[in-house]
């Protein structure tokens with residue numbers, strides 16, 4: 072079989088482990104050809120191919136990023152995108168496609184499958200961990216690890232300077248990284264998109280804490296966090312409206328409000344793309360490897376329009392249409408734990 076392979080959307084640690092697994096399983100076990108597309112769906116539309124051999128995957132297991140490159144490109148939003156994708160798939164005689172991506176890539180995969188009849192198996196990856204249908208996406212564990220380490224480091228300087236340190240973490244409209252790194256790093260306050268916050272409560276709590284027993288605090292803010300409707304915090308900045316995700320916007324506003332209402336010395340850290348870079352943790356290498364093998368095996372068994380997923384300890388296949396475009400918010404229990412330990 073000629074199997075196409077792409078990575079789309081934002082990169083993350085663990086992608087190369089998945090690519091390696093697809094190539095090893097596909098070439099070695101079944102004798103398939105693996106045709107990589109550079110830069111996600113854009114590469115498919117442009118016919119930018121990179122046939123993958125054992126040589127290409129040597130030494131990549133522990134590397135970050137994606138050896139195929141990636142792009143935020145949606146064939147359905149680009150002029151003539153879908154026709155171009157169809158033409159490349161025909162020209163390259165692609166019989167099946169493995170798409171590694173987050174919700175945007177998976178949504179495109181489900182539409183391409185529907186409209187061109189291409190056999191597709193998807194693999195979920197995103198540091199945001201917001202792909203529905205799977206307990207984990209490739210890259211999430213590493214991002215939480217990096218964010219937790221950053222919080223640990225900020226703790227010591229917060230304490231030395233008696234400051235309130237506001238740390239913004241990625242996650243788009245989900246607070247998975249913020250909640251998990253917030254719990255692991257012992258943050259005093261964790262603000263998430265799932266639970267709009269009341270700035271009065273936050274500042275009352277910080278004042279109480281500093282009066283009672285502490286001289287510093289750590290406030291973790293998910294980049295998609297929003298103030299509660301009718302809360303006393305106005306969203307009037309150069310950045311735009313509630314819920315618009317602009318790096319640094321919400322954390323700067325929160326820090327300004329804290330400083331104005333408490334008089335505490337406040338600093339902001341926007342962790343940004345550090346969360347997506349560098350060496351994957353073993354758990355992401357393992358998850359990428361498991362998903363890669365499962366995706367090739369799925370095609371071998373004639374399963375298509377499915378996504379590999381982790382459910383508990385098991386890797387399973389779930390129908391793509393059940394997960395594409397669906398949200399996966401942080402469960403209440405995790406948010407409760409983050410709040411309870413503040």
Ligand code: F6P
Nearest residue numbers: 081197198199241242243316347
């Ligand atoms: O989806 C992953 C993610 O890192 C989000 O957490 C973040 O909002 C976004 O990508 C940043 O995108 P870009 O790398 O295109 O700036």
